[in-house]
Amino acid sequence: MENSTITFITDQMKALTSIPSPSGFTKEVAQYLVSTLEEMGFTPERSRKGNVCVTIGGEGSPLILAAHVDTLGAMVRSIKSNGRLRPTTLGGHQWCTADGENCTVHTRDGKVYTGVVLNKEPSAHVADQKVEATEENMEILLDENVSTEKDVKVLGIQVGDIIAMDPRTVVTPSGYIKSRFLDDKLSAAILLGIAKEVAEKTITLNRKVSLLFTVYEEVGHGGSSIPADTEEMICVDMGCVGDDLGCTERMVSICAKDSGGPYNYDLVTELSELAKANGLDYAIDVYPHYGSDVEASLRGGFDIRHGLIGPGVYASHNYERSHIDGVRNTLALLKAYLGK
Known part of the structure; x- marks a missing residue:
């Protein structure tokens, strides 16, 4: 099942990067998400600003997993x-x-x-x-x-x-993923992989889980509005790879702090302990020049626990590179958190 989901994720990543979607020009990519989720049996909704949100199952303690599909x-x-x-x-x-x-x-x-x-x-x-x-x-x-x-x-x-x-998307035989806009279409594809496994009943949800695909993250307000019952939100974005950072392209990144300040201390601890317990390759890092959708939610007045994870991506806002192992570790951490 894991290999078929990884293949599905890479196929979805290729499909998403092939659709031009700079901030403000996202109708086509949003429609692709809606159609893909409907084919899985879900009922996604599109907000006035163009975000796509879908509840994939479960009850109680509402959690949002968010990724963005707008690009530079x-x-x-x-x-x-x-x-x-x-x-x-x-x-x-x-x-x-x-x-x-x-x-x-x-x-x-x-x-x-x-x-x-x-x-x-x-x-x-x-x-x-x-x-x-x-x-x-x-x-x-x-x-x-x-x-x-x-x-x-x-x-x-x-x-x-x-x-x-042009995205110039390539997946090499050695597992490297090279493309513009892996930030954040790679993680958007990972969330579609989560939806696929829920639809196929290989993931059992112990709480209400919704996926949110935002379309204005790159200009700062993608996550400014979320469902009112949300208690917790985890952005699944890119993990930075570079000087003074522990993350590599083959890891899942857990962000402790970025330009908006620290992420929820307890949630960062829970995620890191799960990664360790499941033998995942991970790093906890600080990103001084980073901002995320969940910070827009907090600024919008939502009282939520917040976190940020994602596969390691080198050369952000450039021609970017990640690895299948980073995808695998990120998917495994999300599944472990959903199953805890």
Whole structure:
């Protein structure tokens, strides 16, 4: 069962990363979640802002497991006189990681155009000095025969259109998972794996459990509204991998503190003790430049216990990398917590 669930999770991760969904442009990915959950026999609901919530079973002590499916991206800020697009950032996008990346531009009437993200002077044989990859120096070059602002407008492209970076999703024979937007579509896929096992009755729920897929996490308010009866919320997001951190791509991360302050002390303790008791590869870490959906819930006034876990992901907000073992450890910790 575990191997079939892991395969299901990787398949769902590939499906989710293939759907462009920068913050504010998430209807298609939300509909995919709704359809997938309905096929399992659940009854998901979509909020006015676009979050998808579904109760997967159980009674009492309501728990939410949350992941987000919005991603970093960009929007057309203006159309230049030379037919190139000037972008503006959606979320904490780092332009230095996208310089040279292929992308798609999505118009309000449903057209999709391909292009490439480049700085103003990308050619080593032309530039007198390197152009820094900052937002004001970046352009979107459309794969269309355009050389004026008018040419671009004839295509139907206008200010406010969405720019999505290509994910380039790969799973290697050695188990490494490489893609943009593993933050947080990898963990969203893990929650779909939990739903699958509940639907197949291989997980018995001892309390009311709901899954929440948010669509504005990257801009700070995805989890600002949750069901009123919620007593506890665990964000299943990415675990950071890097200097001064214990987590690796093959572990499950348990976050003790991030930029919003400490997570619930007792819940962090319970999660770490479960990980240890089940022989899981895990780390407790502090992430000074991190924020999560559950912190938006707390700021929204909800009186809940809160936690944050997730598979280790290297190079966050870049071309990211994780590992099947990180997925396996995260899934096992969630199942252990649900079964306690």
